[in-house]
Amino acid sequence: MRLKISNRRSVRWVLSLILFLVLVVGLTGQGEARQLTLDQALKRALNQTARGEMIRGNLEVAQQYYRARRINMYLPEISINGSVPTYAVDESYRPYSDPHTKELFENRNLDFRSFIELKQSLFTGGNLTATANLRTEDNRYPDTRYDAGSGLFVNENSKIGFFNFSLAQPLFRPSAVKYELNNRKDDLEIARVTRIEEESGFRKEVTQAYVGLLQLTLRSEMTGDELEKTLLQEQIDSAKLTDGVISEEDFLMSSSARLDAELAHFEIKTQREEQKRELYTLLDLDITETLKLVEPIVGEHLDSAEAQRLVAAWEHSAPIKKAERVYAKAERQADYAASGHGLTGDLNVGYNMGQQKIEEERTDSYRENDINTRGWSVSLDFRMPIWDGGAGSAAVKAARFQAEQANYEYTRARRSAKAQIANYVNQLDVCYSRLDIIRQQIDLSKERLDIAEERHADGQISMLTLLDARVFYLENKNRYLEELKTYLTNRIDLESKFVI
Numbered sequence: 001m002r003l004k005i006s007n008r009r010s011v012r013w014v015l016s017l018i019l020f021l022v023l024v025v026g027l028t029g030q031g032e033a034r035q036l037t038l039d040q041a042l043k044r045a046l047n048q049t050a051r052g053e054m055i056r057g058n059l060e061v062a063q064q065y066y067r068a069r070r071i072n073m074y075l076p077e078i079s080i081n082g083s084v085p086t087y088a089v090d091e092s093y094r095p096y097s098d099p100h101t102k103e104l105f106e107n108r109n110l111d112f113r114s115f116i117e118l119k120q121s122l123f124t125g126g127n128l129t130a131t132a133n134l135r136t137e138d139n140r141y142p143d144t145r146y147d148a149g150s151g152l153f154v155n156e157n158s159k160i161g162f163f164n165f166s167l168a169q170p171l172f173r174p175s176a177v178k179y180e181l182n183n184r185k186d187d188l189e190i191a192r193v194t195r196i197e198e199e200s201g202f203r204k205e206v207t208q209a210y211v212g213l214l215q216l217t218l219r220s221e222m223t224g225d226e227l228e229k230t231l232l233q234e235q236i237d238s239a240k241l242t243d244g245v246i247s248e249e250d251f252l253m254s255s256s257a258r259l260d261a262e263l264a265h266f267e268i269k270t271q272r273e274e275q276k277r278e279l280y281t282l283l284d285l286d287i288t289e290t291l292k293l294v295e296p297i298v299g300e301h302l303d304s305a306e307a308q309r310l311v312a313a314w315e316h317s318a319p320i321k322k323a324e325r326v327y328a329k330a331e332r333q334a335d336y337a338a339s340g341h342g343l344t345g346d347l348n349v350g351y352n353m354g355q356q357k358i359e360e361e362r363t364d365s366y367r368e369n370d371i372n373t374r375g376w377s378v379s380l381d382f383r384m385p386i387w388d389g390g391a392g393s394a395a396v397k398a399a400r401f402q403a404e405q406a407n408y409e410y411t412r413a414r415r416s417a418k419a420q421i422a423n424y425v426n427q428l429d430v431c432y433s434r435l436d437i438i439r440q441q442i443d444l445s446k447e448r449l450d451i452a453e454e455r456h457a458d459g460q461i462s463m464l465t466l467l468d469a470r471v472f473y474l475e476n477k478n479r480y481l482e483e484l485k486t487y488l489t490n491r492i493d494l495e496s497k498f499v500i
Contacts, residue, residue, distance in 0.1 A: 033292040038210050038488075041283060045206045046199060049284040055198045062191035066184040072121050073181060082114030110138040125175030126347075127168050133354070135160040143362060155361040162354020162373065171345035179336050186329040193322040200496030202282075204489050209279040211485040214293055215478055216272035222474045223265035229467040230258040296484060301432045307425045310494070314418035317497045323406070323413040330406035334399035341392045343384045351376040417497070424494040431487035438480045445473040 046052045091106040115133040122128060137158040146152050170176065237254040240246045280287050302310075314320075356371040385392060452469035455461045 033290040035292045035294060037294045038207065038296040041206055041210055041279075042203055044283050045202055049282070051202060051282075052199075055195055055202065058198075059191045059195045062184075062188045066181075066188045069181050069184045073123070073177065076118040076120040079117050079119075080114070081117060083112070085110055085112045087111075106142075108140040112136045121177045122169075123175065123177065125170050125173075125177055129164075129166045129168075131164045133160070133162050133164065152363050157359040157361075158356060160354065160356045162352055162356075165351045167347070167349040169347040169349075171347060172342070173339040173344055174336055179332065182332060183329055186325045189325045190322055190329075193318045193325075196318055196496055200492050203492050206279070206282050207488050207492065208485060209275060209282055210293065211296065211481055211488070213272065213275045213279055214295060215481045215485075216268060216275050217293075218474055218478050218481065219268050220265070220272055222471055222478070223261065223268045225467050225471050225474070227258070227261040227265045229464055229471075230254070230261040232463055232467075234258045295481070296488065298432070298435060298484065298487065302425065302428060307429075310498075311418065311422050311425060313498070314421050315414075317417045317421065319413045319420075319497065320410075320417050323410040327403070327406040327410040330399075330403040334396070334403040337399040338396045341385065341396055343382065345380065345382045348379045348381070349377070421494065421497055424490055424497070427490045428487065428494065431483055431490060434483050435480065435487060438476065438483055442473070442476045442480060445469075445476045449473045 046055075086109075088109045088111070089106065090109075091104070093102050093104045095102050113133070113135045115131045118130045120128045135158075137156075137160075139156040139158075140153050141156075143150070143152040143154050234251075234254045234257075237246060237251045241248065241251045277287060279285075280289070285291075352373070352375050354373045356369075356373065358369040358371065360367045360369070449469045449472075452461060452466045456463065456466040
């Protein structure tokens with residue numbers, strides 16, 4: 001019995017130990033920093049943030065508008081329309097059996113209507129509409145063969161079914177359907193370029209915030225070393241002041257330098273926290289999450305052949321494509337506005353056919369009537385404005401002016417596109433060369449720091465000299481990050497010039 005109890009206690013102790021270890025490991029894991037590279041940050045910004053979703057959403061909306069307008073060119077719009085049964089009672093004083101004599105009597109009516117409509121847009125700019133109509137009526141009214149107060153009524157039930165076909169074709173002006181379709185197509189192409197521009201701007205913001213946070217972290221270490229150096233110098237000067245080696249003014253200068261270093265360190269730490277909040281906001285991250293940023297690695301640089309290809313393809317760059325679409329749309333709008341200012345016309349053709357069954361029940365009789373109906377119509381309408389106070393000509397002039405502005409922007413985009421691409425390529429070459437030089441300086445300063453650490457460990461140099469070597473090394477790394485930020489943003493600018 002004691003053995004069983006002992007075994008149970010052992011099992012409980014082991015389970016408690018396992019549970020404790022699991023909790024400790026879990027809590028330890030929560031405090032670990034998650035590594036986040038620049039590429040991961042950019043992917044998250046574009047694919048997992050609200051701003052990235054809005055950028056994609058604008059293009060998706062333009063695509064849906066264009067597809068819907070294009071589908072309507074080939075397939076009709078179909079709608080079902082109807083109403084709930086309508087019950088009406090009319091009691092009024094009006095002519096009865098004799099048109100010259102009015103009497104007070106009551107009519108009752110129960111009406112239900114529904115129809116299916118098919119509307120097809122035509123390439124010519126017109127619309128072809130077909131409707132299938134169903135209608136039922138249940139009427140009750142006094143029998144006019146007797147007096148209005150006789151209490152004798154007629155119950156009339158009607159069932160009506162008919163088709164309507166109509167064609168409306170504008171004359172002497174461009175097709176509105178083609179006009180809208182071409183506008184939607186231009187809007188789609190503009191939205192594609194706009195998405196590239198907005199995503200590039202977003203990527204630049206994330207890159208600048210990411211590298212900026214690395215820089216401020218580095219500068220925080222630099223100012224910390226500077227503060228430590230001024231503290232040591234203040235302690236040394238305090239001892240010198242006690243021994244009478246330096247004056248009190250020199251000691252006060254040393255203390256002032258220490259206070260300046262404290263202030264600089266505090267400002268850098270504050271800027272670092274602000275930069276951290278900015279990066280977390282751009283990435284939609286919780287500010288309490290701990291991240292470990294990694295210094296970006298410079299990818300493969302553009303070779304001369306690739307650079308020449310990009311410069312040679314300047315006519316296909318995104319700014320030119322966007323300006324070209326904007327100009328085409330503005331010119332089309334101007335032509336469309338001008339076409340509606342002069343003589344215009346409309347051709348309307350209609351045809352209808354139907355069948356109606358009427359059941360009429362009287363006090364002394366019952367009758368059924370089947371009626372077939374058919375009709376058609378053709379009308380040609382013209383409109384020629386004579387005087388409108390100048391509103392029409394002003395609208396046309398405004399549209400022409402917008403087209404001229406768009407043409408100016410298009411011409412300017414063509415003139416500047418090649419120069420901009422060449423400048424970005426040249427700036428990338430310069431930045432890449434500078435990065436290589438600064439990397440060599442970092443290697444030299446790192447070697448100097450290693451030597452200083454060895455000499456300090458052997459007591460050959462002071463802590464002040466070691467801190468100078470460390471600050472010099474960190475300054476070179478900060479210069480490298482600044483040049484790297486310029487290189488990465490220039491590369492993003494170059495990529496934004498082409499529609500992929």
